[in-house]
Amino acid sequence: MSIDSDSVSPPGNAPSRGSRRADDTRARLLHAAEATFSAKGFHGTTTRDIARAAGISPTALYVHHSSKEELLYLISRTGHEQALQVVRDALRSSEDPVVRLRAMVHDFAMYHARSHVMSRVVNYELAALSGDHLDEILAIRREITEEMRSLVDGGIAAGAFDPPDRRLAVAALISLGVDIARWYRDDGVPPERIADAYAAMAVRFMRPN
Amino acid sequence: MSIDSDSVSPPGNAPSRGSRRADDTRARLLHAAEATFSAKGFHGTTTRDIARAAGISPTALYVHHSSKEELLYLISRTGHEQALQVVRDALRSSEDPVVRLRAMVHDFAMYHARSHVMSRVVNYELAALSGDHLDEILAIRREITEEMRSLVDGGIAAGAFDPPDRRLAVAALISLGVDIARWYRDDGVPPERIADAYAAMAVRFMRPN
DNA sequence: GCATCGACTGAACGATCATTCATGGGAATA
DNA sequence: TATTCCCATGAATGATCGTTCAGTCGATGC
Known part of the structure; x- marks a missing residue:
């Protein structure tokens, strides 16, 4: 968007x-x-x-x-707030860990595909932000990570997930979404198909064997 | 490295x-x-x-x-050639699709963690290359993707893999490795642990249910 | 001991950068 | 219609950019 x-x-x-x-x-x-x-x-x-x-x-x-830096800051802030909102909305959609995981990965992927132009700026231009602005943005990033972690930990506690490493499971979930901004092309695989496939793969690697 | x-x-x-x-x-x-x-x-x-x-x-x-651009080109070329070599060596290590997948994801992750400084340049500064240099680099990138695709297709043909979408399975395997260059920190999770966890997750989402 | 030559340097060039300043024009209000 | 003032501009500023040039230095070969 x-x-x-x-x-x-x-x-x-x-x-x-x-x-x-x-x-x-x-x-x-x-x-x-x-x-x-x-x-x-x-x-x-x-x-x-x-x-x-x-x-x-x-x-x-x-x-x-x-x-010029203020423009980057405004774009970064908007993009991060949108991404955080996407994650929170998805987690609110259900109590079932698997359903929540599927929704979160799906929506996170959809967001990065549809907003790939903005997401590239958001994820790869952080180093150009001023000190104060960077701190503010990193705080939002930490919130996103925290939401993901709570999803993973909640699922493990409920016996619905059993990843090989909970910290790296969070890293993998984030990477799958964020990296879409790097490779996505408008004339390639449509967002909905990416989102569905990624949600399915995430469920598979989080589920107990 | x-x-x-x-x-x-x-x-x-x-x-x-x-x-x-x-x-x-x-x-x-x-x-x-x-x-x-x-x-x-x-x-x-x-x-x-x-x-x-x-x-x-x-x-x-x-x-x-x-x-200055020549420096970027030399770094990009070296990095891409190294990454391609890592992937090819891993695929040569076995005939069993699952063993090959595990080795490839493991080694690809190891490479991006250990060479994260170079890998950031390699993956996120492509746009600054001159036209001719970019073409040469993109050719190597296509070779890397091709190796991954052959691994996935071979595993599917052998009945060892059943991903929800073969094209997006390749994208996910690449993303897991490449994105390490973005988030990796020397004082964080050690490369070997990342590589092991990622290999385990990849096997899980590629394996038939 | 001297000549040679590759490795290196300080000073400088034109181009381009982010940003400022003094000023103009036009839409909204009265 | 007259006035106001926000929005926008062309020209200019100092800084910094990638790169060049005319040499200096020191090690090597004779």
Whole structure:
């Protein structure tokens, strides 16, 4: 997907009450940054690239955002919050560990396939964030890991899971989802098929023999 | 691991017969580039960063290599060739599909954990390669995928594997290995434990129910 | 002991970078 | 219609980029 226009609100620089025009420009700016960061990386992208893709002058970028890094931060935060929400919603869908696991892996994979442009930025451009911003993002990442861990531990406690290593089972579940952002292509395997297959494989390697 | 000194030979720019001193500098340059590209990305790294890490002047870089991109190319090529070799060696180790799968996942994981610095460059900086260099690297990547596919298809034909989707089973096997380069930390879970757990999980999700 | 030559360097170049500044235009309000 | 002020701009700034150039240095061969 990417950034919804209703999630585009007053960032650090701009006035609190944005006009419709300003909100629209802000949204286009974020989409443009998302696409260029994803394709060329943060350091490989110039503010002129972003401005051109958004259809404005390089200067106008600074009317809405205080820096190029702020754009990366906003994209990272939105993406991480969305991913955390996806995981939490899936875990709320049932009490049965196997059903929850299937839903979580399925939805996590779906999210990374459909939002692969944003997810590439979210997962591979972390090093370009400023110290404070990075700390905030890492906190959200820890929450995602924590949700996964609670799913795995709960399933083990209930006798529904028996992975060879609970910590590495969590790592594997995350890797299967995150790495989709790296290899996914729009003209390849459709998201739904990826999600179904990955959910099935995850259930298999978590289930007791 | 990283680059062995014996794999450091005449690159594009330098004379064919290198002195011991030149070979040593070349090797330090490649190690330095590997480390900085891995930490800050290709575009986030300056030639001055690399030179400083190698203990030489920025100018000396061009005595041994024609450009910054050439360094990335040499690292990418070495890394991909090593990964392909790891996969091929593992597949040669047995005729039994399950044994081969276990060896392949184990060794592929070991390689990405031990060479995580290089593997980050290899897997996440492809976009910075020049057109010709990228084509050459992508050809090696296709060979790696092809080896994995033959393993999976062979196992299915022999009745030893029954994954929910053979194409996505290959994707999952690659993701488990590659993504280690993203999350691995030297002070975390040791490579051998990762490799064992991943091999066990892979066997579980490939085996018929 | 001297000449040679490969390895290396400091200074510099043009290009391009993120960002700022002074200013203009146009939509919304009165 | 007149006024206001947000949104946007062209031009410019200092910094930094990848790379080149004209040499220096020190080890090696005679």
